[in-house]
Structures are given as C-alpha cells and as structure tokens.
Amino acid sequence: MSRTREHEILQRARRLEHQALVDIYDQYNPGLYRYAARLLGNADLAEECVAEVFCRLLDVLQNGKGPRDNLQAYLYRIAHNWITDRWRCHVTLNIPSDPDGSEYSTEDFTDEMPDPSDQAKLRQALTRLTPDQRQVIMLRFYEDWDNKEIALALGKPTGAIKALQHRAVVTLRQILLDGKSYRE
Structure with missing residues (x-):
C-alpha cells in the first residue's frame, strides 16, 4: 500500500x-x-x-x-x-509444518534443506532461538520484510535488527550443521 x-x-x-x-x-x-x-x-x-x-x-x-x-x-x-x-x-x-493450510518454503534459510525431514529440523531449530530472533527471522524470510520495516514493527533500532538476524542465522546454521538434539 x-x-x-x-x-x-x-x-x-x-x-x-x-x-x-x-x-x-x-x-x-x-x-x-x-x-x-x-x-x-x-x-x-x-x-x-x-x-x-x-x-x-x-x-x-x-x-x-x-x-x-x-x-x-x-x-x-x-x-x-x-x-x-x-x-x-x-x-x-x-x-507446525503448515499452520494455516498454505505451503511455505524454508528455502530462504538454506538451499541445503529440500526434504520434509530437514524442514522439520528447521522448524524445531527455530524454537531454539530467542523470541526476538525468531520474530526477526519470520518477518525477514517468511514475510519478506526489510530491516527498516522490522525495526519499526518491533520498536528496535535497525542495527539491533541486523544483529538479531545475524545471530539467529548463525545459531540456526550451527544447530542444523552440528545435528544437535533440539529437545529441551
């Protein structure tokens, strides 16, 4: 709009x-x-x-x-x-894999996760992020927002959004590549 x-x-x-x-x-x-x-x-x-x-x-x-x-x-x-x-x-x-009945892709996070079991691992890995990191990842990669829009929505400086996104991606990469257990 x-x-x-x-x-x-x-x-x-x-x-x-x-x-x-x-x-x-x-x-x-x-x-x-x-x-x-x-x-x-x-x-x-x-x-x-x-x-x-x-x-x-x-x-x-x-x-x-x-x-x-x-x-x-x-x-x-x-x-x-x-x-x-x-x-x-x-x-x-x-x-869940499909909470609203529509398909959505996890390919924005990594090109190395094509099959459903890897998508499930990604969803589980997302639960390991802090709430702020998870929200930044969801808005950035699922809703395709830019950092400025996310900063406005979350009431944080753009630099903080960049840092949250960076830490979240690093954490996701580490969890997914290390193959750690995701259960708490």
Missing part, C-alpha cells in the same frame, strides 16, 4: 468509516495471520492474536488516537506484543 493511500485510509479510519476499516482488515489480515500462526504454531491462537490486533486498533481509533503513518508496523507491533505476552505465559512452542 502506498504512503498516500495509507494516509488517506488512516484518516477515514479515524472517522470510523466502515469501508476504511474493511480495507485495513482485508489488506493486513492475511499477513498478520501467517505471522502469528508461524510464531505461535496454533491456528486458533493465531486467529485470537489477529482479532486482538484489530480490536486494539479499533479501540485507539475510537479514542481519537492511533497511528498517523506506518500502519503495517503499528499492527505488527501489536501482534508482536501479544505474542510476546503469550510466550511469557506459555514457554513451550510447537511450530
């Missing part, structure tokens, strides 16, 4: 125009759901997360507040916070 279009939709959304809210939902719901499903490993929790994101957006808009720009980053920041809160309450994660 272009900055001009985003600004116009946000102005209309602040006036609580139905079609603007529908447009925002239609534009961002699929990506937010994929993001939440991959991180939470549970379709029901992903739906709950996305519903909470849009409820919180509606709440701030009704109070005359909310984002003036960078709507995508604002929405993903809400999802990030909700997921982080969820992780604090429930330490165990289960990242």
Whole structure:
C-alpha cells in the first residue's frame, strides 16, 4: 500500500468509516495471520492474536488516537506484543509444518534443506532461538520484510535488527550443521 493511500485510509479510519476499516482488515489480515500462526504454531491462537490486533486498533481509533503513518508496523507491533505476552505465559512452542493450510518454503534459510525431514529440523531449530530472533527471522524470510520495516514493527533500532538476524542465522546454521538434539 502506498504512503498516500495509507494516509488517506488512516484518516477515514479515524472517522470510523466502515469501508476504511474493511480495507485495513482485508489488506493486513492475511499477513498478520501467517505471522502469528508461524510464531505461535496454533491456528486458533493465531486467529485470537489477529482479532486482538484489530480490536486494539479499533479501540485507539475510537479514542481519537492511533497511528498517523506506518500502519503495517503499528499492527505488527501489536501482534508482536501479544505474542510476546503469550510466550511469557506459555514457554513451550510447537511450530507446525503448515499452520494455516498454505505451503511455505524454508528455502530462504538454506538451499541445503529440500526434504520434509530437514524442514522439520528447521522448524524445531527455530524454537531454539530467542523470541526476538525468531520474530526477526519470520518477518525477514517468511514475510519478506526489510530491516527498516522490522525495526519499526518491533520498536528496535535497525542495527539491533541486523544483529538479531545475524545471530539467529548463525545459531540456526550451527544447530542444523552440528545435528544437535533440539529437545529441551
């Protein structure tokens, strides 16, 4: 969505125009759901997360507040916070092979993992990353965001995002190449 279009939709959304809210939902719901499903490993929790994101957006808009720009980053920041809160309450994660019924590729992480057993190893290795590292990897490689977009969404400097991504990739490479057990 272009900055001009985003600004116009946000102005209309602040006036609580139905079609603007529908447009925002239609534009961002699929990506937010994929993001939440991959991180939470549970379709029901992903739906709950996305519903909470849009409820919180509606709440701030009704109070005359909310984002003036960078709507995508604002929405993903809400999802990030909700997921982080969820992780604090429930330490165990289960990242399924296909949480939302659509195929997604792990080839962005490595070209050396073509078969399903290697994809399962990658999913398990992702659970060994810190929550911030895992979110950076998901946004960068699954959602194809650039570092600036990730920084806005997570509320961190771009340099910190680069460092998190680097450490995550190094950790994944080490886990996958060493063939270590992934069980905690």
